[in-house]
Amino acid sequence: MNELLVVRNLVKRYGGLTATDGLDLTVRSGELHALIGPNGAGKTTIMGQLAGEIRPDSGEINFDGQAITRWSIPRRALAGIARSYQIVQLVEGFSVQENVMLMVQARLGHSFRPWQPVLRQREIVEPALRALDSVGLADRAREDVMTLAHGEHRQLELAMVLAMSPRLLLLDEPLAGMSQAESAVLVDLLGRLKRQYTILLVEHDMQAVFALADQVSVLVYGKAICSGAPAQVRADPAVRKAYLGDDDALARRAA
Numbered sequence: 001m002n003e004l005l006v007v008r009n010l011v012k013r014y015g016g017l018t019a020t021d022g023l024d025l026t027v028r029s030g031e032l033h034a035l036i037g038p039n040g041a042g043k044t045t046i047m048g049q050l051a052g053e054i055r056p057d058s059g060e061i062n063f064d065g066q067a068i069t070r071w072s073i074p075r076r077a078l079a080g081i082a083r084s085y086q087i088v089q090l091v092e093g094f095s096v097q098e099n100v101m102l103m104v105q106a107r108l109g110h111s112f113r114p115w116q117p118v119l120r121q122r123e124i125v126e127p128a129l130r131a132l133d134s135v136g137l138a139d140r141a142r143e144d145v146m147t148l149a150h151g152e153h154r155q156l157e158l159a160m161v162l163a164m165s166p167r168l169l170l171l172d173e174p175l176a177g178m179s180q181a182e183s184a185v186l187v188d189l190l191g192r193l194k195r196q197y198t199i200l201l202v203e204h205d206m207q208a209v210f211a212l213a214d215q216v217s218v219l220v221y222g223k224a225i226c227s228g229a230p231a232q233v234r235a236d237p238a239v240r241k242a243y244l245g246d247d248d249a250l251a252r253r254a255a
Ligand SMILES: Nc1ncnc2c1ncn2[C@@H]1O[C@H](COP(=O)(O)OP(=O)(O)OP(=O)(O)O)[C@@H](O)[C@H]1O
Pocket: 014, 017, 019, 037, 038, 039, 040, 041, 042, 043, 044, 045, 046
Protein backbone atom coordinates (compact mmCIF):
# COMPACT_ATOMS: atom_id res chain seq x y z
CA MET A 1 0.00 0.00 0.00
CA ASN A 2 1.35 3.44 -0.81
CA GLU A 3 1.68 6.22 1.73
CA LEU A 4 -1.23 8.65 1.38
CA LEU A 5 -0.56 10.84 4.40
CA VAL A 6 2.90 11.43 5.83
CA VAL A 7 3.40 13.72 8.82
CA ARG A 8 6.95 14.59 9.79
CA ASN A 9 8.15 16.24 12.97
CA LEU A 10 4.93 18.23 13.46
CA VAL A 11 4.93 20.74 16.33
CA LYS A 12 2.08 22.86 17.72
CA ARG A 13 2.48 24.92 20.88
CA TYR A 14 -0.14 26.76 22.88
CA GLY A 15 1.95 29.12 25.01
CA GLY A 16 4.05 26.90 27.24
CA LEU A 17 2.10 23.75 26.32
CA THR A 18 3.31 21.60 23.43
CA ALA A 19 0.14 19.94 22.13
CA THR A 20 1.90 18.27 19.17
CA ASP A 21 5.48 17.42 19.98
CA GLY A 22 7.52 16.37 16.95
CA LEU A 23 4.85 13.97 15.67
CA ASP A 24 5.59 11.46 12.90
CA LEU A 25 2.61 9.63 11.42
CA THR A 26 2.08 7.64 8.22
CA VAL A 27 -1.31 6.56 6.89
CA ARG A 28 -1.31 4.20 3.91
CA SER A 29 -3.95 4.10 1.19
CA GLY A 30 -6.87 1.88 2.09
CA GLU A 31 -6.09 1.43 5.78
CA LEU A 32 -8.14 2.33 8.81
CA HIS A 33 -5.63 3.95 11.12
CA ALA A 34 -6.73 4.66 14.68
CA LEU A 35 -5.21 7.45 16.74
CA ILE A 36 -5.68 6.75 20.42
CA GLY A 37 -4.41 8.29 23.62
CA PRO A 38 -5.56 9.68 26.95
CA ASN A 39 -7.58 12.91 27.27
CA GLY A 40 -5.48 15.92 26.32
CA ALA A 41 -2.91 13.83 24.40
CA GLY A 42 -3.37 16.10 21.37
CA LYS A 43 -5.55 13.98 19.07
CA THR A 44 -8.03 16.70 18.12
CA THR A 45 -5.20 19.19 17.65
CA ILE A 46 -3.67 16.87 15.06
CA MET A 47 -6.97 16.43 13.23
CA GLY A 48 -7.25 20.23 13.12
CA GLN A 49 -3.78 20.53 11.64
CA LEU A 50 -4.51 17.88 9.02
CA ALA A 51 -7.76 19.56 7.99
CA GLY A 52 -6.04 22.97 7.85
CA GLU A 53 -7.92 24.59 10.74
CA ILE A 54 -4.89 24.81 13.01
CA ARG A 55 -1.54 26.04 11.71
CA PRO A 56 1.43 24.04 12.98
CA ASP A 57 4.49 25.90 14.32
CA SER A 58 6.83 23.61 12.38
CA GLY A 59 7.01 20.28 10.63
CA GLU A 60 5.51 18.99 7.43
CA ILE A 61 2.26 17.38 6.26
CA ASN A 62 2.38 15.52 2.95
CA PHE A 63 -0.74 14.25 1.22
CA ASP A 64 -0.44 12.07 -1.86
CA GLY A 65 3.13 13.27 -2.41
CA GLN A 66 2.39 16.99 -2.06
CA ALA A 67 3.43 19.25 0.82
CA ILE A 68 0.07 20.62 2.02
CA THR A 69 1.30 22.11 5.32
CA ARG A 70 0.38 25.68 4.26
CA TRP A 71 -2.73 24.82 2.23
CA SER A 72 -6.09 26.39 3.13
CA ILE A 73 -9.05 24.33 4.40
CA PRO A 74 -10.95 24.48 1.05
CA ARG A 75 -7.86 23.50 -0.93
CA ARG A 76 -7.36 20.45 1.28
CA ALA A 77 -11.05 19.58 1.01
CA LEU A 78 -10.82 19.77 -2.79
CA ALA A 79 -7.77 17.50 -2.68
CA GLY A 80 -9.95 14.95 -0.85
CA ILE A 81 -9.38 15.47 2.88
CA ALA A 82 -12.76 15.39 4.64
CA ARG A 83 -13.22 15.86 8.36
CA SER A 84 -16.08 14.99 10.69
CA TYR A 85 -16.43 16.64 14.07
CA GLN A 86 -17.11 15.62 17.66
CA ILE A 87 -20.17 17.88 17.49
CA VAL A 88 -22.57 17.11 14.67
CA GLN A 89 -23.25 20.13 12.48
CA LEU A 90 -26.66 19.94 10.84
CA VAL A 91 -29.05 22.52 9.40
CA GLU A 92 -32.39 22.38 11.24
CA GLY A 93 -35.53 22.70 9.13
CA PHE A 94 -33.85 20.98 6.16
CA SER A 95 -34.48 17.38 5.20
CA VAL A 96 -31.94 14.60 5.62
CA GLN A 97 -31.24 14.66 1.89
CA GLU A 98 -30.96 18.46 1.77
CA ASN A 99 -28.33 18.42 4.49
CA VAL A 100 -26.19 16.09 2.40
CA MET A 101 -26.91 18.08 -0.76
CA LEU A 102 -25.50 21.19 0.89
CA MET A 103 -22.21 19.33 1.22
CA VAL A 104 -22.25 18.21 -2.38
CA GLN A 105 -23.07 21.75 -3.49
CA ALA A 106 -20.18 23.11 -1.46
CA ARG A 107 -17.84 20.57 -3.03
CA LEU A 108 -18.98 21.44 -6.56
CA GLY A 109 -18.36 25.12 -5.88
CA HIS A 110 -19.34 27.31 -8.83
CA SER A 111 -19.87 24.39 -11.14
CA PHE A 112 -23.49 23.83 -10.07
CA ARG A 113 -26.24 25.76 -11.85
CA PRO A 114 -27.82 28.20 -9.39
CA TRP A 115 -30.71 29.04 -11.76
CA GLN A 116 -32.03 25.46 -11.69
CA PRO A 117 -34.01 24.10 -8.75
CA VAL A 118 -31.46 22.18 -6.72
CA LEU A 119 -33.71 19.13 -6.36
CA ARG A 120 -33.56 18.64 -10.15
CA GLN A 121 -29.79 18.85 -10.43
CA ARG A 122 -28.60 15.28 -10.83
CA GLU A 123 -24.99 16.13 -10.04
CA ILE A 124 -26.15 17.22 -6.58
CA VAL A 125 -29.02 14.80 -5.93
CA GLU A 126 -27.34 11.56 -7.02
CA PRO A 127 -24.14 11.76 -4.94
CA ALA A 128 -26.29 12.77 -1.94
CA LEU A 129 -28.58 9.75 -2.35
CA ARG A 130 -25.59 7.45 -2.91
CA ALA A 131 -23.98 8.70 0.29
CA LEU A 132 -27.24 8.22 2.23
CA ASP A 133 -27.55 4.73 0.82
CA SER A 134 -24.02 3.81 1.88
CA VAL A 135 -24.81 4.74 5.51
CA GLY A 136 -28.22 3.03 5.52
CA LEU A 137 -30.36 6.19 5.57
CA ALA A 138 -31.75 6.20 2.02
CA ASP A 139 -35.30 5.54 3.23
CA ARG A 140 -35.17 8.56 5.56
CA ALA A 141 -34.01 11.00 2.85
CA ARG A 142 -37.18 13.16 2.75
CA GLU A 143 -37.66 13.42 6.53
CA ASP A 144 -36.84 16.53 8.51
CA VAL A 145 -33.31 16.14 9.80
CA MET A 146 -34.43 16.65 13.40
CA THR A 147 -36.59 13.50 13.32
CA LEU A 148 -33.43 11.36 13.29
CA ALA A 149 -32.17 9.85 16.53
CA HIS A 150 -28.73 10.75 17.88
CA GLY A 151 -27.07 7.68 16.39
CA GLU A 152 -28.70 8.35 13.04
CA HIS A 153 -27.35 11.91 13.11
CA ARG A 154 -23.89 10.38 13.30
CA GLN A 155 -24.69 8.18 10.31
CA LEU A 156 -25.92 11.26 8.48
CA GLU A 157 -22.80 13.17 9.33
CA LEU A 158 -20.80 10.33 7.86
CA ALA A 159 -22.93 10.53 4.70
CA MET A 160 -22.14 14.25 4.51
CA VAL A 161 -18.43 13.48 4.62
CA LEU A 162 -18.76 10.65 2.07
CA ALA A 163 -20.68 12.97 -0.26
CA MET A 164 -17.48 14.98 -0.64
CA SER A 165 -15.86 12.01 -2.47
CA PRO A 166 -13.05 11.95 0.07
CA ARG A 167 -9.68 10.28 -0.37
CA LEU A 168 -8.93 10.56 3.34
CA LEU A 169 -11.61 10.55 6.04
CA LEU A 170 -10.73 12.21 9.33
CA LEU A 171 -13.23 10.93 11.88
CA ASP A 172 -13.10 12.53 15.32
CA GLU A 173 -14.83 10.39 17.96
CA PRO A 174 -17.76 9.21 15.83
CA LEU A 175 -18.99 6.97 18.67
CA ALA A 176 -19.03 9.65 21.37
CA GLY A 177 -22.29 9.80 23.32
CA MET A 178 -23.82 6.78 21.60
CA SER A 179 -25.78 3.97 23.18
CA GLN A 180 -24.37 0.45 22.84
CA ALA A 181 -26.89 -0.39 20.14
CA GLU A 182 -26.13 2.80 18.18
CA SER A 183 -22.38 2.13 18.49
CA ALA A 184 -22.83 -1.37 17.12
CA VAL A 185 -24.59 0.03 14.02
CA LEU A 186 -21.84 2.58 13.39
CA VAL A 187 -19.00 0.11 14.01
CA ASP A 188 -20.61 -2.22 11.50
CA LEU A 189 -20.91 0.63 9.04
CA LEU A 190 -17.28 1.71 9.52
CA GLY A 191 -16.24 -1.90 9.04
CA ARG A 192 -17.88 -1.86 5.62
CA LEU A 193 -16.59 1.59 4.65
CA LYS A 194 -13.02 0.84 5.61
CA ARG A 195 -12.58 -1.33 2.54
CA GLN A 196 -13.45 1.61 0.29
CA TYR A 197 -11.85 4.57 2.04
CA THR A 198 -8.66 5.55 3.82
CA ILE A 199 -9.67 6.50 7.35
CA LEU A 200 -7.88 8.19 10.25
CA LEU A 201 -10.03 7.57 13.31
CA VAL A 202 -9.77 9.24 16.70
CA GLU A 203 -11.79 7.18 19.16
CA HIS A 204 -11.92 6.46 22.89
CA ASP A 205 -13.93 3.25 22.51
CA MET A 206 -11.11 0.68 22.59
CA GLN A 207 -13.36 -2.21 21.73
CA ALA A 208 -14.32 -0.46 18.49
CA VAL A 209 -10.73 0.60 17.78
CA PHE A 210 -9.31 -2.88 18.14
CA ALA A 211 -12.17 -4.38 16.14
CA LEU A 212 -11.75 -1.97 13.23
CA ALA A 213 -8.18 -0.73 12.96
CA ASP A 214 -5.50 -2.04 10.61
CA GLN A 215 -2.96 0.23 12.29
CA VAL A 216 -2.98 1.98 15.66
CA SER A 217 -0.87 4.94 16.75
CA VAL A 218 -0.74 5.80 20.43
CA LEU A 219 -0.34 9.42 21.35
CA VAL A 220 0.90 10.64 24.72
CA TYR A 221 1.67 14.33 25.36
CA GLY A 222 1.65 15.06 21.62
CA LYS A 223 4.10 12.30 20.66
CA ALA A 224 3.42 8.93 19.05
CA ILE A 225 4.92 6.46 21.49
CA CYS A 226 3.96 3.43 19.41
CA SER A 227 2.55 2.72 15.95
CA GLY A 228 1.76 -0.68 14.51
CA ALA A 229 -0.74 -3.47 14.06
CA PRO A 230 -3.39 -3.70 16.84
CA ALA A 231 -1.90 -6.85 18.40
CA GLN A 232 1.55 -5.31 18.52
CA VAL A 233 0.25 -2.09 20.09
CA ARG A 234 -1.85 -3.95 22.64
CA ALA A 235 1.16 -5.98 23.72
CA ASP A 236 3.52 -3.00 24.01
CA PRO A 237 4.38 -2.50 27.71
CA ALA A 238 5.08 1.23 27.21
CA VAL A 239 1.60 1.68 25.75
CA ARG A 240 -0.07 -0.14 28.63
CA LYS A 241 1.84 1.89 31.17
CA ALA A 242 1.49 5.29 29.50
CA TYR A 243 -2.09 4.96 28.34
CA LEU A 244 -3.73 4.82 31.72
CA GLY A 245 -0.88 4.13 34.09
CA ASP A 246 -2.28 0.65 34.63
CA ASP A 247 -0.94 -2.42 32.84
CA ASP A 248 -4.33 -4.10 32.60
CA ALA A 249 -6.50 -1.11 31.81
CA LEU A 250 -5.97 -1.16 28.06
CA ALA A 251 -6.56 -4.89 27.90
CA ARG A 252 -9.78 -4.48 29.90
CA ARG A 253 -10.99 -1.62 27.70
CA ALA A 254 -10.17 -3.53 24.53
CA ALA A 255 -11.71 -6.79 25.73
N1 LIG B 1 -6.90 26.47 21.55
C1 LIG B 1 -6.16 25.98 22.57
N2 LIG B 1 -5.51 26.81 23.41
C2 LIG B 1 -4.76 26.33 24.42
N3 LIG B 1 -4.60 25.02 24.69
C3 LIG B 1 -5.23 24.15 23.89
C4 LIG B 1 -6.04 24.57 22.80
N4 LIG B 1 -6.54 23.46 22.19
C5 LIG B 1 -6.08 22.40 22.87
N5 LIG B 1 -5.30 22.80 23.89
C6 LIG B 1 -4.59 21.93 24.82
O1 LIG B 1 -3.78 21.07 24.04
C7 LIG B 1 -3.76 19.75 24.63
C8 LIG B 1 -4.24 18.75 23.60
O2 LIG B 1 -5.65 18.95 23.41
P1 LIG B 1 -6.51 18.06 22.41
O3 LIG B 1 -7.91 18.55 22.49
O4 LIG B 1 -5.86 18.03 21.09
O5 LIG B 1 -6.39 16.63 23.09
P2 LIG B 1 -7.23 15.30 22.79
O6 LIG B 1 -6.26 14.18 22.79
O7 LIG B 1 -8.04 15.50 21.57
O8 LIG B 1 -8.17 15.22 24.07
P3 LIG B 1 -9.63 14.52 24.23
O9 LIG B 1 -9.39 13.05 24.11
O10 LIG B 1 -10.04 14.91 25.61
O11 LIG B 1 -10.52 15.08 23.15
C9 LIG B 1 -4.63 19.81 25.88
O12 LIG B 1 -3.79 20.02 26.99
C10 LIG B 1 -5.52 21.01 25.62
O13 LIG B 1 -5.90 21.62 26.84
